[in-house]
Amino acid sequence: MSGGGLRGRVQAYLAARHVMTLATAGDEGPWAAAVFYVHEDWALYFLSAASSRHGRNLARSARASAAIQEDYADWRDIRGVQLEGAASRLSGNEERRVRTLYGAKFPFLRGEPPAAIAGALAKIGWYKLALERAWFIDNSVAFGHRDEVDLA
Numbered sequence: 001m002s003g004g005g006l007r008g009r010v011q012a013y014l015a016a017r018h019v020m021t022l023a024t025a026g027d028e029g030p031w032a033a034a035v036f037y038v039h040e041d042w043a044l045y046f047l048s049a050a051s052s053r054h055g056r057n058l059a060r061s062a063r064a065s066a067a068i069q070e071d072y073a074d075w076r077d078i079r080g081v082q083l084e085g086a087a088s089r090l091s092g093n094e095e096r097r098v099r100t101l102y103g104a105k106f107p108f109l110r111g112e113p114p115a116a117i118a119g120a121l122a123k124i125g126w127y128k129l130a131l132e133r134a135w136f137i138d139n140s141v142a143f144g145h146r147d148e149v150d151l152a
């Protein structure tokens with residue numbers, strides 16, 4: 001599979017999904033949490049409360065990994081993306097830009113959100129997971145088949 005073809009397949013896969021499982025580690029041990037995301041090139045953006053377990057873990061160590069996949073009933077259908085990188089909290093112009101990206105993908109965040117969502121958004125932080133490595137999993141090729149994506 002060519003690098004350009006694989007890169008395009010992974011970008012399309014990321015664009016078509018909404019939830020990633022974010023994995024972090026901290027004093028309480030490893031932790032995984034499902035979060036909505038939006039992507040741009042090889043960065044994934046998500047929001048979360050700094051007080052959440054994964055938020056506290058990211059404050060301690062920026063290292064994180066993620067998995068994005070659908071729920072399959074047959075192992076031969078499994079496809080997904082495994083990712084690793086460094087997370088950072090956003091602010092200023094970058095945060096405002098990502099809020100716009102989020103609004104484009106998640107219509108419930110456009111304009112004036114309902115009071116419950118507005119209250120929740122006031123308590124969260126916006127984060128960037130800058131990808132360093134990525135793999136596309138495709139069991140239709142072979143059981144456990146993975147192709148590493150060239151992110152350069």
